[in-house]
Amino acid sequence: MRFTGTMKVNEKGHLEIGGVDTVDLAREFGTPLYILDEAEFRKNCREYYHSFTEKRPDSLAIYAGKTLLTTAICRLVDEEGLGLDVVSGGELYTALKANFPMHKVFFHGNNKSPEEIKLGVEAGVGRFVVDNLYELYLLNDIAHAQKTRQAILLRISPGIEAHTHEYIKTGQIDSKFGFPIETGQAIDAVIRALELENIELKGFHCHIGSQIFELDSFAHTVEVMTEFMAEVYKNTGFMTQELDLGGGLGIYYTAGDNPPAVDALAEVIFNTLENQCQKLGLKVPRVVVEPGRSIAGPAGSTLYTIGAIKDIPGIRTYVAVDGGMGDNPRPALYQAKYEAIVANKANAKPVKLVSIAGKCCESGDMLIWDIELAEIKPGDLLLISNTGAYNYTMSMNYNRLPRPAMVLVGGGRAELIVRRETYDDLLRHDLIPVHLKNRKVAQIY
Incomplete structure (x- = not known):
């Protein structure tokens, strides 16, 4: 992955942006996480x-x-x-x-x-x-x-x-x-x-x-x-x-x-x-x-946590992350392409060809097809670069997924500029009509 802005690998072998370790960002703010340099x-x-x-x-x-x-x-x-x-x-x-x-x-x-x-x-x-x-x-x-x-x-x-x-x-x-x-x-x-x-x-x-x-x-x-x-x-x-x-x-x-x-x-x-x-x-x-x-594009990145890894012998290895088209619909909309790195193993050499899948219930929820990455396991951090443009602004709550937080990083500090949505946020505008509020659960025949 080509580094942009203040990206560099620190002494721990972790990717840092704005003087802040991405592993620390994940620990403090959670993932998925938009990062703005x-x-x-x-x-x-x-x-x-x-x-x-x-x-x-x-x-x-x-x-x-x-x-x-x-x-x-x-x-x-x-x-x-x-x-x-x-x-x-x-x-x-x-x-x-x-x-x-x-x-x-x-x-x-x-x-x-x-x-x-x-x-x-x-x-x-x-x-x-x-x-x-x-x-x-x-x-x-x-x-x-x-x-x-x-x-x-x-x-x-x-x-x-x-x-x-x-x-x-x-x-x-x-x-x-x-x-x-x-x-x-x-x-x-x-x-x-x-x-x-x-x-x-x-x-x-x-x-x-x-x-x-x-x-x-x-x-x-x-x-x-x-x-x-x-x-x-x-x-x-x-x-x-x-x-x-x-x-x-x-x-x-x-x-x-x-x-x-x-x-x-x-x-x-x-x-x-x-x-x-x-x-x-x-x-x-x-x-x-x-x-x-x-x-905005080169100044933004998105940090994910890797979950399931599914290897289909002779076909493809799918690496699933805890985000996807909900926080970045561009690949699904118009085949946008991105680069990525295993952020907690930023010094490690790429050894395996994989494809990055999102967690939405859509077969088209793929963030990157065919990318070589370092050896990975569930819990590793994946950072996709150049996501500052049209990711947050086009994000959505498909599958009732809360939208990520966004942090501004620089000078060794990280500050929230967008709070992570909660499940309560998803329900904030929901209403139950009066005639349904007190209705008993329907009997199943």
């Missing part, structure tokens, strides 16, 4: 902050909250100078409770409810990223009722299919997100937005997908978007002030993944943008980017 998370935030603001001081990197969001995460993101991208009332409420500066919040989503829009307008979010005409007019009405003028970006579908998994492509024409350029709906949305009294159009947003390694995809996106900006200026006289290019930069999960550096991404975006604006006679707009996976 504070130093790595902060370093990744700073790379975006410096790579973009040093090239153009008015640029803004906003962290994509859907990747991993808690009140503690909001505090880290704010301290590192980034803004925040939220996609629901729940994410916005989390930011509010963490006292995140609302002027640096961008509110996304393809079907915001009237209640969510009202919450965002009342909170004073910096930008609404408007996805459709229904939302545009609804937002205008709510802003009018609140006696305010709401700044927005229009989400545009640039017609670009990035090389990534089918489920995480978002920039193509056939997508639930945004106004397509090719159909004429994008320019129509611009015209309508400019007519509304309580809407202040600032510019445009696009996002072509996630886990992208080819920087040419981002350069091509800039080219398409600046050509659209020129079309808008020609037809309406509106000069784009802000261009939000979304996120999508890939990270390392397994051998063969070669993500480019953040600075290289910034270089490609700014060079292409400046050349295009000069060629098309446009003012260079403020650039906004929305990293998520590339900040």
